[in-house]
Structures are given as C-alpha cells and as structure tokens.
Amino acid sequence: MAKETEIIKQKLDLAEFLRGYLTLFPAGKNLKALCPFHGEKTPSFIVSPDRQMWHCFGCGAGGDIFKFVMLYDHLEFPEALKFLAEKAGVPIHAMSPAQQREFGVLYDLQDAAKAIYTQALPKNREAQEYLRSRGLTEETVREFELGYAEGGETLTIQLLKQGFDVQDIVRAGLAQKNVRGLYRDKFQERIVFPIANQVGKTVAFTGRILPGTVERIKAQGMTMEPPKYLNSPDTLIFNKSKILYGLDKSKQAIAETNTVLLVEGQMDFLMAWQSGVKNVVAVSGTALTPNHLERLRRFADTIIVSFDNDVAGLKALERALDYFHDFDFHVKAITLGTHKDPADACLADPEFLKRAMAKAKPAMQYVLDIYFTPTIYKTEDIPTQKRVLRHLLEKVRPIRSAVEQNIWLQEIAKKSGISERALTEELGALGASEEEERGSGTPIPTSSREPHAPGELIARRIFALALTKAQFLDILKTNSALLPPEFQKLLTEPDEERMGFLELESSYEFQKMDDAAREKEFNDLLKRLERAVLQDRQATLKIKLKKAQEAHNDKEVAELLKEFSELMKKFDMLSR
Numbered sequence: 001m002a003k004e005t006e007i008i009k010q011k012l013d014l015a016e017f018l019r020g021y022l023t024l025f026p027a028g029k030n031l032k033a034l035c036p037f038h039g040e041k042t043p044s045f046i047v048s049p050d051r052q053m054w055h056c057f058g059c060g061a062g063g064d065i066f067k068f069v070m071l072y073d074h075l076e077f078p079e080a081l082k083f084l085a086e087k088a089g090v091p092i093h094a095m096s097p098a099q100q101r102e103f104g105v106l107y108d109l110q111d112a113a114k115a116i117y118t119q120a121l122p123k124n125r126e127a128q129e130y131l132r133s134r135g136l137t138e139e140t141v142r143e144f145e146l147g148y149a150e151g152g153e154t155l156t157i158q159l160l161k162q163g164f165d166v167q168d169i170v171r172a173g174l175a176q177k178n179v180r181g182l183y184r185d186k187f188q189e190r191i192v193f194p195i196a197n198q199v200g201k202t203v204a205f206t207g208r209i210l211p212g213t214v215e216r217i218k219a220q221g222m223t224m225e226p227p228k229y230l231n232s233p234d235t236l237i238f239n240k241s242k243i244l245y246g247l248d249k250s251k252q253a254i255a256e257t258n259t260v261l262l263v264e265g266q267m268d269f270l271m272a273w274q275s276g277v278k279n280v281v282a283v284s285g286t287a288l289t290p291n292h293l294e295r296l297r298r299f300a301d302t303i304i305v306s307f308d309n310d311v312a313g314l315k316a317l318e319r320a321l322d323y324f325h326d327f328d329f330h331v332k333a334i335t336l337g338t339h340k341d342p343a344d345a346c347l348a349d350p351e352f353l354k355r356a357m358a359k360a361k362p363a364m365q366y367v368l369d370i371y372f373t374p375t376i377y378k379t380e381d382i383p384t385q386k387r388v389l390r391h392l393l394e395k396v397r398p399i400r401s402a403v404e405q406n407i408w409l410q411e412i413a414k415k416s417g418i419s420e421r422a423l424t425e426e427l428g429a430l431g432a433s434e435e436e437e438r439g440s441g442t443p444i445p446t447s448s449r450e451p452h453a454p455g456e457l458i459a460r461r462i463f464a465l466a467l468t469k470a471q472f473l474d475i476l477k478t479n480s481a482l483l484p485p486e487f488q489k490l491l492t493e494p495d496e497e498r499m500g501f502l503e504l505e506s507s508y509e510f511q512k513m514d515d516a517a518r519e520k521e522f523n524d525l526l527k528r529l530e531r532a533v534l535q536d537r538q539a540t541l542k543i544k545l546k547k548a549q550e551a552h553n554d555k556e557v558a559e560l561l562k563e564f565s566e567l568m569k570k571f572d573m574l575s576r
C-alpha cells in the first residue's frame, strides 16, 4: 500500500487540497490557518508546502493529507485512501482483501442498490405520480438519484445475481432475515432517497412509503401502520447521528453565505433546493446531535430552522436550541403560516422560502411568540402561567451571553406583564433547584439529550466475536472501560435474552472465519473501539476548551490543551 499512498501524495498538493476545507494565510514559506480540530481565535495550524505536512501548535494534531482527511471527515484509513485515490485518479490495487471486504464492498453494494432502485422508478406509476404531486421535477429526481424499492426479495436477488454475498447485503443494511429465516429486502414498496457522506459517496437510504401502500395495508386489516419514513440501519459506513442529508452538495453554498437552512426531511430539502435555496441540509428522520452541529459550524455561523409546523416540530426546535448555544450559532426560525412544512410552502409558492428566510426571526422570539398565544398562555389561569414562564426561563438559562439573556428576559416581561425583577429571581431559583425541576411541570416536555455511546456498533461486533473464544473474552474484560455501559454490564451480569441474540449473531457472522482471521479482526476492532472512545472524548474536550477560552480562563485552557495533545498522541499511535 505504501506505493499508492506516495503516488497520491505526489498528485494532490496538500495546500491546494486544504483550501477546500480551510482559509489559509501566508506565513513565510509556510501557510497558517485556524485549527479546525480544537477551535481557536488565532491561527496555530501550520501547513508546510515543502514537506507536505501540517501541524497544529495549539493542540498538537498533525500529519499528512491522509491524517487530515481521517480526522476531519471521521474516516478510517481504508476509506480515506479510497476517497483520496479517487480524487487523485490513482487506481488502488493494494487494498487488502480484508479491507476490501470490510469497507469496499459496503460502498459497492450501496452503489449497486442505487442503480437498481433508480431503474425501477420510471416503471412505477404510483411512485412517479406521488413525486409529481409533491412538486418534484424530473431534473431534481435525477440529480438526487431518487429511486423505487419494489420490495419482496427483488433487490436481494438482483444483488446476489451480481455476485454479492448475502451476509454482506445484510451487513450493508439492504436486507434482513425475517422470523422464518428468509431474507427480505429492507425497503418494501418505498421511494428511496440515497444518503451520501460528506465526500459524496452513497452510504445509506431513506425510504418513503407510498400513500397507496398504506391504504392497502389498512385494507388487509393490519393494525400496525408502517413508519412513513424508514432509514437504513447504522452500518460501518453510516452513522445516523453524524450524517446530514444533502451536505455533500450544499456545503459550498453554505460556506459562501455563512448561513444554513436546517429542515427536517428529504422532501423539504429537495423542494428548497429546487426553489433555488442551495444552502440547505436535512436531519432526515433522526434527532439533531452535537456531531451534526460540529460539522455545520465549520461552514456557517447562522442557522435558520424550518421544522414542521406542528407540536413535534416545535419540540424538535426547542431541543435543538439547547445545543445551538454550545456551538455559538445565531439561530433564527421561519414562520410557515398555514403551510404544514417547508416542502408544502415551496409547492404553493416557490418564492416563499427565500422571502421567509430574509425575514426569519430569532428562534427564541419564535418560541416566545408561540407560547404567548392566548390559547397557551391563559392570563386568568395562574398555574398555567407559572408553568409556561418556568418553561421559557429554562430556555433562557443556558444562554451564555448576559446581554442576550437580558434581552429575552425583557421580552418575556413585556409579553407576560410580570416584572423583570420577579423573572430574574425565578430564573435564579431555577438554577438552584435544577435537578429536581428538570423535565417536570413543563407544558410541552422536552426530552433530555440523548447520550450517544461511542463505538456502539463496533462494541456489538467485538462482543459477538469475543463469544467465539475464551481468550478474546478475557481481553475484552480487561479493556471493559472502552465499552458502552450497556456492554460493560453484560460482561458482569449476562442478560440471557441479550446474550442469546449476540451468540446468534456471533455464529452467523464469524463461523466462516478461520482462527487467524478472527484474531486479526479482534485486534482491529479493539483498536477501532479505542479510537471511537478517543474521538468522543476529543469532542467533549473541544466544547470545554471553547468555554474556557471564552471565559478567558488561561490556566484551564492550558490544561485542556495539554490533555487534548495527549489525546492526539494516543490517536496517532492507533491510526495506522
């Protein structure tokens, strides 16, 4: 592999390449930039065009072009190699069969599935009519490679005919075994939207059920209605909590405008795109996570939110508000009027979004306006008043700028007729009794942040593998701190049902592997688990660092940077 990496490095100039990610300033014979990894105000990220290396003197991160892509886009080495090889136009022969099997085949399968889906779309009248009724043009459908999943075993059979292995098809999230042990396509009678990662490779799909299918299912007397939207499961190349729909296409427009329109679903995204709003992304069927925001923060400082015009949409916006503060975004929200979502608004009036974006109001104002409508804030009902006010103060409390906090307190005082002093007192009291107050008594409950366990999938795989050999299990026990809590618990008090399931997975996944292959896989997984944990700690540290920098707490900044740099060193040792 050494040869290919050298050729790629010769073909891709590091500085040129980095210009696609960072703003570089001249610094003697070198270049400098704001470090994208630890977040800073004065540049300590140095690029040496002579040596084709980069190094950050703030946090200690550094390396070559491969290292940059791995850290920046959260790619594994084989993925980074594949991506850069394609950029450089260098064919890769030397990818090991194991790597090819583990990653390469997953990408190939998504591409093959996409081709089958897009060919099926023109043959299905119902799907086409549905897309037309929602206002999508043929051009948009082609540009975003929308397709149709016929269902049954259609896709699985075609992929098998192309020579793919059924286990890989399952691993890619495209098929699953049903209760009778038969393989069925994951997506049944659905319009499918390919989801690309940041470098434009298809890694998953979202499937939208057709209205006619829902009717048929109901007519058959089934009580369980299938979900309207269905995502591919998380796989080695797809992590829902990290990928935003459309970002691969829209990131340039986002960077140019410094602003991003954040919508909920694929339809909203596509209709916005079609009406000329190109700086848009969709969270697509999952909750917004800090990982999403960390990505967006590299391109934009202003987020305009346009979620569904209902209670669920409002809840999602409020939940997101808590996160936005951590990343220092200017957050605005769009008033949709009578339209139920942005897609609907675009269908009725293609100019609607552009106008609405221009006059979007601060998200907090948007939330206050909703809560102070007479149907929610009943001035004659004191308990309701108290609940609404407390709920809103909860939203004001995490705002870090005292000035901004005060602006919203004044606004609440104005709208509620309660004195600013009383509100300030209440706000202080809320802080004191934060623990017992959390989540109780709010008119619309906001769910707490979902803690995301690092390396959940890797943990599951290594756990299943460990069940094939006592020695593996011992090693895993000594390294149990790397596992998400759920798996740590399984090691000490095995839950029968869960263990049974893992054993099944274990025999299914690893029976064909010989001892040497299992050993290698185990060591690889252990390394990757360690990296996932480090990456997670790195993200947490970054937020702490930012807070310390803003508070001008030099001592803490120095300590955190030291910790960060140690983390980077460990990361380096694990990287290759």
Ligand SMILES: [Zn+2]
Residues within 6 Å of the ligand: 035, 036, 037, 038, 039, 045, 056, 057, 058, 059, 060, 061
């Ligand atoms: Zn740095």
